Amino acid sequence: MENNNHxxxxxxxxxxxxxxLIFGVILLxxxxxxxxxxxxxxxxxxxxxxHLSNSVAGLITTLPLIAFAIMSPLAPKLGRxxxxxxxxxxxxxxxxxxxFIRSSSTxxxxxxGTAILGLAIAICNVLIPGLxxxxxxxxxxxxxxxxxxxxxxxAALASGISIPLSHGLGLGWKGSLYCWAVLAAIxxxxxxxxxxxxxxxxxxxxxxxxxxxxxxxxxxxxxxLYMGLQSMGFYVTVxxxxxxxxxxxxxxxxxxxxxxxxxxxxxxxxxLIPVIADRVSNQKWLAVMTGFFYIAGFAGxxxxxxSLVILSVIFLGLGQGSAISLALSLFGLRTKNAHQAAELSGxxxxxGYLLAAIGPILFGFLxxxxxxxxxxxxxxxxxxVIMLITGYGAGRNKYVIPDKEKDVA
Numbered sequence: 548m549e550n551n552n553h554x555x556x557x558x559x560x561x562x563x564x565x566x567x568l569i570f571g572v573i574l575l576x577x578x579x580x581x582x583x584x585x586x587x588x589x590x591x592x593x594x595x596x597x598h599l600s601n602s603v604a605g606l607i608t609t610l611p612l613i614a615f616a617i618m619s620p621l622a623p624k625l626g627r628x629x630x631x632x633x634x635x636x637x638x639x640x641x642x643x644x645x646x647f648i649r650s651s652s653t654x655x656x657x658x659x660g661t662a663i664l665g666l667a668i669a670i671c672n673v674l675i676p677g678l679x680x681x682x683x684x685x686x687x688x689x690x691x692x693x694x695x696x697x698x699x700x701x702a703a704l705a706s707g708i709s710i711p712l713s714h715g716l717g718l719g720w721k722g723s724l725y726c727w728a729v730l731a732a733i734x735x736x737x738x739x740x741x742x743x744x745x746x747x748x749x750x751x752x753x754x755x756x757x758x759x760x761x762x763x764x765x766x767x768x769x770x771x772l773y774m775g776l777q778s779m780g781f782y783v784t785v786x787x788x789x790x791x792x793x794x795x796x797x798x799x800x801x802x803x804x805x806x807x808x809x810x811x812x813x814x815x816x817x818x819l820i821p822v823i824a825d826r827v828s829n830q831k832w833l834a835v836m837t838g839f840f841y842i843a844g845f846a847g848x849x850x851x852x853x854s855l856v857i858l859s860v861i862f863l864g865l866g867q868g869s870a871i872s873l874a875l876s877l878f879g880l881r882t883k884n885a886h887q888a889a890e891l892s893g894x895x896x897x898x899g900y901l902l903a904a905i906g907p908i909l910f911g912f913l914x915x916x917x918x919x920x921x922x923x924x925x926x927x928x929x930x931x932v933i934m935l936i937t938g939y940g941a942g943r944n945k946y947v948i949p950d951k952e953k954d955v956a
Contacts, residue, residue, distance in 0.1 A: 567740055568682060569693075572675065574734035575635060576694045579671055580702035581727045582646055582664050583611055587785070588709040592720040597654045607661055609908075612782070614665025615672065615900035622673035623889040631678050631889070632741040634670060639735040641667035646728040650721040672896055676878040677889030687879045688825020692818040695872040699817045701730075703810040760948055761890055767947040769940040770877050770891060773834065775899035776934035777870035779906035780841055783927055784809070784863055786907035788848075791920055796853045809860045813868025820872040824880065830942035833873055838935025840866025845928045849921060873938070874899075881947050891947055906930075 586593075586607055594604040625634045642664050649660025675694060683690040705727065713723040761767050785806070792802040820837075824830045840862045847859030878895065882888040906927075913923040 564740070567737070569690075571734070571738045571741060572679070572690065572694060573697045574730075574737050575639075575671055575675060576697035577701040578639065578642060578727075578731050578734050579668055579698050581705035581730060582642065582668065582724075583608070584702045585705040585709045585724060585727060587706060589713060589720040589723060592713065593657070596720065597652075597657065599654060603654075606658060608786075609904050610658060610661045611665030611668065612900045612904035614662050615669040616897050616904065618666045618669035619673050619897035619900065620893045622670045623677070623886070623893045625670065626674050626677065626889055627886065631674050631681070631885075632738075635674055635678070636735060636738050636742060638667045638670040638674075639731055639738065641670075642731045643728045643735070646724060646731065650724045652721075669896070669900075673892045674889055676875055676892045677885040680879040680882070680888040681885035688821045688823070688876065691821035691825075691876050691879065692872065695821060695875055696814060696818040699810065699814050699868065699871075703807065703814075706810070707807060761887075761894055764947045766881060766941065766943070766945055767891060767894060769937045770874075770881055770947065771895040771898050772937040773870075773877070773934055773941045774874040774895040775902035776930050776937065777837070777841075777867070777874055778899045778903040779930060780845075780927060780934070781867050781871065782903045783906045783910045784867065787910055787914075787923075788860075788863075791848055792853075792856060794920065795848075795851065795856060797856065805856065805860050809864040809867070812861055812864025816865055816868030817872045820869045821876040824873060824876040829944040830873060830877070830880065831939050832942075833869070834938025834942045835935055837866050837869040837873060838931055838938060840869065841931035841934065842928055845924055845931060849924050870934070870938075877941055881941065881945065883946055883948070887946075887948065 590604055590607060593599070593607065622634075629637070645660045645662075645664030645667055647660070648656050648663060651657055651660065676691070679687055679690045679694065709723050712718050712726060713720050716722075718726070788806055788809070789799075789802040792805055793799060797805065820833060824833055827833075844859045844861075844863030844866055847855040847862065874895070878888045878892040882891050910923045910927065913926055914920060916922070
């Protein structure tokens with residue numbers, strides 16, 4: 548029988564420490580997107596100030612995704628070697644350093660800093676699901692919902708206040724980006740008490756998983772494809788929805804507000820889906836529901852008018868809020884322990900963010916090739932159907948590495 552002693556609460560889990568740990572996880576999650584989403588509204592200012600071409604400026608947003616793909620499979624190894632708590636603390640320090648280097652007056656440090664912060668965020672992306680599995684074994688769904696919601700709230704907040712910070716307060720694009728180092732520094736300070744526990748998970752025996760075995764698991768690939776395709780849909784939406792809506796007749800300002808509305812609509816789903824997923828015997832119907840939201844939302848954008856814009860944005864917001872939180876939940880639900888959760892998270896996010904980086908480029912290429920939105924939208928609907936199918940498989944009540952005895956179907 549599997550040894551589950553590592554999942555039990557120890558005497559160190561006193562009430563004060565437990566609350567401090569929850570607060571630390573929330574602040575960790577709060578730092579996973581602002582350094583990225585704060586850049587989009589400022590790209591034109593950065594481009595003009597540093598005299599960059601549009602294609603080079605585009606690397607500011609795609610480089611972190613490439614960093615995610617590179618670092619994600621390596622993060623679990625760092626977690627095992629150093630311990631998740633210490634590794635996450637080092638990642639926060641690297642995030643602060645990356646933000647400071649990025650906010651430079653020349654282009655080379657801009658991209659170096661962007662790569663550093665991308666690698667730092669990738670480590671946190673991968674290790675937090677395993678940390679939640681280990682520290683909150685009886686509340687995985689609730690904590691995943693809190694984690695996902697915190698990430699979504701601060702992503703939307705950073706996107707919304709970048710211009711007011713830059714122009715309204717006169718900080719400029721550099722000062723606006725610098726501000727997010729303060730949030731990372733606060734998280735690092737709050738996380739310091741966790742460092743005394745850094746050796747507990749990394750030294751545990753018999754919990755590992757051979758990477759080769761994981762990559763040979765059909766269920767692991769279903770989770771990975773679900774993560775990747777929902778991520779592709781999200782980044783395609785962020786990159787292209789405003790332009791699609793402008794071509795449908797909305798003003799630039801209205802199109803921007805629609806993207807903000809989409810992010811806020813996603814927040815309730817961010818919290819609720821993991822809680823529901825943790826309480827049901829399987830998550831197949833949840834995967835079908837998120838796939839339906841994606842398909843309906845993108846299909847509505849095919850109508851060459853503004854009549855279905857609001858409905859499409861609502862469907863996309865619900866779908867994307869549901870899909871990312873369900874994907875994060877699957878890392879814990881389809882694994883037996885924290886090590887396996889971290890390995891699956893690394894595999895799924897490595898491949899997932901590679902798709903996320905390719906998706907917007909391919910979507911734009913199809914638009915340029917056909918001079919219509921119909922073809923690229925058809926492409927993303929097809930990927931959404933595949934997402935639904937793989938999500939249905941990933942939602943089965945099984946483990947990515949099954950026991951010798953038969954799993955529950």
